Amino acid sequence: MLTAVLMLAHPLVPNWAGNAGSLLETFLPWTGLLVVLLLVAALVRRSALALVAVLLPALVWGADFGGRLFDKRATGGDFTLVSHNVNDENPDPAGTARALAASGAQVIALEELKKSEVPKYEDALAAAYPHHEVQGTVGVWSVFPLRDTRPVEIMPWTRAMQTTVDTPKGPVAVFVAHLPSVRVRLDAGFTAGGRDDSIGLLADALRASPAPRTVLAGDFNGTADDRALGPITARLQAAQDVAGDGFGFSWPASLPLARIDQIFVSGVRPVASWTLPATGSDHLPVAATVAL
Template identity: 50%
Template sequence: MAVAGREGKPGTRWPRAFRRGPGGGRRRGWLLTGLGVVTAGLLALHRFVPNAPGRLGSLLESFLFWLGPFTVLLLLCATVRRARAALLVLLLPAAAWTLSFGPLLLPAPPPGARELTVLQHNVADDNADPEGTARALADSGADLIALQELVDPALAVYRQALAPRYPYHSVQGTVGLWSRHPLTGARALDIRPRDITEPWRRALRAEVRTPYGEVAAYVVHLPSVRLGPGGLGSARRDESAALLGGILAAEASAQVVLAGDLNGTVDDRGLAPLTSRLAAPERGLALSYPAALPLARIDQVLARGAHVPAVRTLPATGSDHLPVLVRVSLHGPTRP
């Protein structure tokens, strides 16, 4: 039997969630409006969110990108509920997210004449298929390959598979660099947090003699972070980043490329000692971790004396990280 609708005409009764009782639609509209204001504030003013307790600021910045999809969900809810004021307010976080992340989604520019391609990959020390991973790396066509979590016996597999196409390489501790161009002066760097007493070598520096001049190449693996009841456990990572930032401040080379598993996004203030000195990719989202359902790009390639036009991920290997392939456009003079 027909039931009187909202306008008093025969029709189907609206579900309770969509009916406007006295003030009900207004209350739902205010809730969406409030969420929109908070989301816009977090996107635009995330640097003012305190990092204590629990490094909440870093935690927010690690997943800042996902406030965009959250805003889309709020817009859909406001549309369904016909909350006009909320729709207008939600344009604020939509605009803030677009300004921050929109450029990453634009098409990458065509390759330039002075570019290097850098492949960054944490191969995972428990990788069950180092042979397949090594083949994928060798087939990538990159000029430089930076790897972390290199352990025996898999290290011998990577050395053998990469040698034909990458005749120059250096491994320091558990990080390594393979290159098509000559390497000189390779050495380990000390970025070990103070409370780690066991052997710990997870950073190296080498000079790469490219056709576009000398490049100081860094390969690093910053300490892991943990999310627990006390918040984001990133103290060790932040300490290592500060030590590395000091090394970069003293770096004399005009052209610098840093590749590594930084265990953080470029928005995370804990990596500010690096991101304040080096340029991040301009195009490409390239979420790299975890490989099964990527939520963030914690595998980074940053540069100085250069810009980074584009980054993209490659297909999954036997690692829990996805490889990222990055184009680096150098500014320095061409080598004779």
């Protein structure tokens, strides 16, 4: 019963104590492991009553996350966007760029670009993506023309931008963001204060945009289940939740545990969402196809 209550009432877990609520919600799908442990305990005890009791948290978890286990991807759509935190210590920027271009996406959004490495991405993507803009540590490459590009102030230095992609079916506002990192420390708990402040500034920029079609992509250092992303998820939907297959975990690349790399949309219909194979980064690329 306590496990079921934890799953149902996670929004009530307070954040004033080391951001415990946000930390729980970052790994919320993994509460299913508690159900497995309880099931094992019931089998060891050979207790019919315990087996029946385990149904309660199992049903709660299934109601919350069971739908994510099914493949909701469809065919069609008007354009595909790939987003990738390429890691500023990536040993093979050119190879990473070529792998992303091989996806066939019409738009590629990159985060954590190192200034000295930007020319390598430009050279590798120039043939397939004639239009590109870089603002600080984020950038957009596109087969379609870009205009009205400008930075979005979420930190003292530029880690977010917005641009307009002129597709054959009309303009789409594309925002790219890399929110501040978070850490788990014994003395401070889940250190997400800087990230949460940036979320508010990013939400203000989204609110100020008059564009009827919006795509927001990037590394959010948080999942769509985290209440801290509420100012964003209240306005946009996560493509993975609507049109994905599985949980779409993207970090760390070697053993993905959380979906902190996201593609959010508004005014467009997600058709499919998925993760791409690992590159030289510690994140997996994420992709989404949308219909305009």
